[in-house]
Amino acid sequence: MIKLIGAAIIILVTTWAGFEAAKHLALRPKQLRQIKLALQSLEAEIMYGQTPLQDAARKLSKLVPMPLSLFFESFSGLLSSGNTTVKQAWEESLQRVWGLLALKQGEFEILVQFGETLGRHDRHHQQKQILLTLTHLEREEAEAIDRQLKYEKMMKSLGFLSGLLLTLLLL
Numbered sequence: 659m660i661k662l663i664g665a666a667i668i669i670l671v672t673t674w675a676g677f678e679a680a681k682h683l684a685l686r687p688k689q690l691r692q693i694k695l696a697l698q699s700l701e702a703e704i705m706y707g708q709t710p711l712q713d714a715a716r717k718l719s720k721l722v723p724m725p726l727s728l729f730f731e732s733f734s735g736l737l738s739s740g741n742t743t744v745k746q747a748w749e750e751s752l753q754r755v756w757g758l759l760a761l762k763q764g765e766f767e768i769l770v771q772f773g774e775t776l777g778r779h780d781r782h783h784q785q786k787q788i789l790l791t792l793t794h795l796e797r798e799e800a801e802a803i804d805r806q807l808k809y810e811k812m813m814k815s816l817g818f819l820s821g822l823l824l825t826l827l828l829l
Contacts (some may be wrong), residue, residue: 661829664685664823665826665828665829668821668825668828669811669818669822670821671821671822672817672818672820672821673814673817673818673821674817675817676813676814676815676816676817676818676820677813677814677817679813679817680809680810680813681803682760683805683806683810683813684806684810685760685807686760686761686762686802686805686806686812687760687799687802687803688800689726689759689760690761690765690795690798690799691758691799692722692723692726692790692794692798693726693769694795694796695728695763695770696718696721696722696730696779697788697791697792697795698786698788698792699717699718699721699722700714700715701785701788701789703717703718704707704785704788705781705782705785709742709783711737711776711777712733712734712737712738713734714736715730715731715733715737716730716734717729718730718733719731719734724758725759726755726757726808727757728754728755729751729754729755730751730755732750732751732755733748733751735745735777736750736751738817744773744776744778744817745773745774745776745777745778748769748770748772748773748776748786749770749773752766752769752773762798764798765795768791768794768795768798769791770787771791772787772791775787799816805820811823
């Protein structure tokens, strides 16, 4: 009886781990889309609303879902403090929320590179930088969707099957 309960627990835990891995694969394209929408909103605020960067970031923090809202809230707060440059505020905010995101190092590099140009140029050049960043993020999103389609179902199955194998080996 105890062996059966142990076997059930092992199978449940490994199945749960497989579903968590699959969830991580599904979260990445979703978060990339959210970042792209946030950058498009930032572009609109800069180009058409002529909103200062810290105010635009504050507005975005109220519009985007977690954990991106934390990022823009932190960015706006750091800019308001006046103790840092735009580049430093962007990068520090990004590092604060990075552990909460399902993104990869490539996306981090793209966003850091964008932060280096943020606030350093006129509105039209800034718009070009946003469009360039969006292009890079679209490429990453396409790769993330491809990975999700290839591996999401496999992760779920692998979690269950590895639990079953482990149970058989232990019994």
